Amino acid sequence: MALFQDFQPFGLGFLNTIRMTLLAVALALALGVVFGVMSTAQNGVLRGISRVYVELIQNTPLLIQIFFLYNGLPYLGIVLSVFPIGVLGVGIYHGAYIAEVVKTGILSTPSGQFEAGRSQGFTHVQIMRYIVIPQAVRVILPPLTNQIVNLIKNTSIVAMIAGGDLMYQANSWASSTLNYGPAYAVTGVLYFILCFPLARLAQRMENRIKSSRGGRPADRKAGEAA
Amino acid sequence: MTELFSRDNLLFLLAGLRLTLVISLVSILLSLLFGTVLAVLKNYRVPVLGRISAVYIDIFRNTPLLLWILAIRFLVPIPALASGILSMTLFTTAMMAEIVRGGLNSVDPGTVEAAQSQGFTAFQTLIYIVLPQTFRNIVPALLSQVITLIKDSSFLWAVAIEEFSGKAFILMGKYTTPVQIFSLFGLVALTYFVIDFVISLFVRKRENKRPA
Numbered sequence: 001m002a003l004f005q006d007f008q009p010f011g012l013g014f015l016n017t018i019r020m021t022l023l024a025v026a027l028a029l030a031l032g033v034v035f036g037v038m039s040t041a042q043n044g045v046l047r048g049i050s051r052v053y054v055e056l057i058q059n060t061p062l063l064i065q066i067f068f069l070y071n072g073l074p075y076l077g078i079v080l081s082v083f084p085i086g087v088l089g090v091g092i093y094h095g096a097y098i099a100e101v102v103k104t105g106i107l108s109t110p111s112g113q114f115e116a117g118r119s120q121g122f123t124h125v126q127i128m129r130y131i132v133i134p135q136a137v138r139v140i141l142p143p144l145t146n147q148i149v150n151l152i153k154n155t156s157i158v159a160m161i162a163g164g165d166l167m168y169q170a171n172s173w174a175s176s177t178l179n180y181g182p183a184y185a186v187t188g189v190l191y192f193i194l195c196f197p198l199a200r201l202a203q204r205m206e207n208r209i210k211s212s213r214g215g216r217p218a219d220r221k222a223g224e225a226a
Numbered sequence: 227m228t229e230l231f232s233r234d235n236l237l238f239l240l241a242g243l244r245l246t247l248v249i250s251l252v253s254i255l256l257s258l259l260f261g262t263v264l265a266v267l268k269n270y271r272v273p274v275l276g277r278i279s280a281v282y283i284d285i286f287r288n289t290p291l292l293l294w295i296l297a298i299r300f301l302v303p304i305p306a307l308a309s310g311i312l313s314m315t316l317f318t319t320a321m322m323a324e325i326v327r328g329g330l331n332s333v334d335p336g337t338v339e340a341a342q343s344q345g346f347t348a349f350q351t352l353i354y355i356v357l358p359q360t361f362r363n364i365v366p367a368l369l370s371q372v373i374t375l376i377k378d379s380s381f382l383w384a385v386a387i388e389e390f391s392g393k394a395f396i397l398m399g400k401y402t403t404p405v406q407i408f409s410l411f412g413l414v415a416l417t418y419f420v421i422d423f424v425i426s427l428f429v430r431k432r433e434n435k436r437p438a
Contacts, residue, residue, distance in 0.1 A: 055426070059373070059418065059422035059423045060377070060419050063377075063383065067411075068415075072408065154290070156290035156293060159384070160381075184297040187293055191288065192285070195289070199284075
């Protein structure tokens with residue numbers, strides 16, 4: 001009962017989580033597209049930079065990265081408040097996963113199609129625009145949507161630096177009122193409301209690709225991890 | 227500087243690393259076991275139990291791990307370490323179930339028919355024909371999940387379980403110069419990186435070996 005009178009912190013946290021998610025998704029998409037395209041470049045240096053970003057970020061914990069922004073950067077005189085830290089930390093982390101998704105998508109177009117396009121007099125940009133991207137998007141969308149679900153779940157980590165998000169609000173409300181059960185139940189439902197429709201959408205798109213190709217789910221891996 | 231990487235401090239960190247690896251190993255084995263059971267129940271639409279598995283998988287895949295870590299720590303009266311392993315296992319079981327399901331679907335139906343024509347029961351077919359092929363096919367996805375689990379076990383610091391990252395954060399609290407703090411961040415990140423990167427190389431190798 002107390003919970004319904006005190007819903008305000010949950011509502012506030014929920015809105016903060018949504019705002020953080022939207023900004024982090026925008027950042028992760030930007031980074032993912034840039035580094036994903038770079039990883040398929042002819043230029044070895046560009047490919048190298050992209051590889052370093054992806055490996056460094058994917059192979060160290062998100063928590064260490066967030067704590068670095070929170071506890072490390074101030075030693076360099078850079079003090080950010082928790083909200084931008086959440087956006088940056090989660091955005092950079094999932095950007096590395098999205099870069100892999102984008103790379104898989106681009107590489108899924110058989111090289112013969114590039115040659116066919118060229119022989120028909122298409123420029124490189126036209127080949128990308130009319131041949132590669134339309135096909136890549138179909139391959140990319142399901143694992144990309146799964147990544148966004150993971151991103152939403154991982155915004156909860158900013159609770160560990162008092163980030164003002166849903167998880168943080170719920171936890172501080174729970175520990176001050178000792179109503180742990182109801183607080184976590186409501187929190188779980190709220191996260192579920194955000195994640196479940198996206199997860200279902202990803203599943204539906206995946207099934208459509210599978211049935212239209214009759215092929216194997218080749219691109220599962222990229223969306224599965226983290 | 228010498229004081230930071232003293233024998234005591236290194237042993238302190240090492241104890242945390244050991245705990246991280248123990249938690250990860252136990253959780254991965256348990257969740258592979260439970261995940262396989264859930265995957266079989268869901269995939270073959272076993273009455274009632276199949277529905278329950280599907281609901282379990284949906285719930286855990288669409289809520290944050292940190293929520294389960296906190297909820298189980300505060301609501302289930304068991305020791306901290308056990309609660310940490312329990313929450314990691316419950317959560318990862320749902321991930322494993324979906325990975326195993328992908329593997330189940332990749333098994334050639336012809337081998338199942340062949341087994342049945344030889345008089346194998348459904349259970350025997352599952353144990354001797356389907357699961358061995360399934361596990362072979364899911365090695366890359368499974369190892370990716372191991373990487374995720376090792377990284378995400380750092381979230382247990384939220385309930386003061388002193389795994390590797392937690393130990394490092396405790397040490398950081400005792401030092402004040404930028405060089406000391408960045409050295410600690412560097413050491414911890416590097417250790418996670420080495421472990422996870424080596425596993426990721428295996429993932430890549432296995433994926434490239436698979437016929438396209």
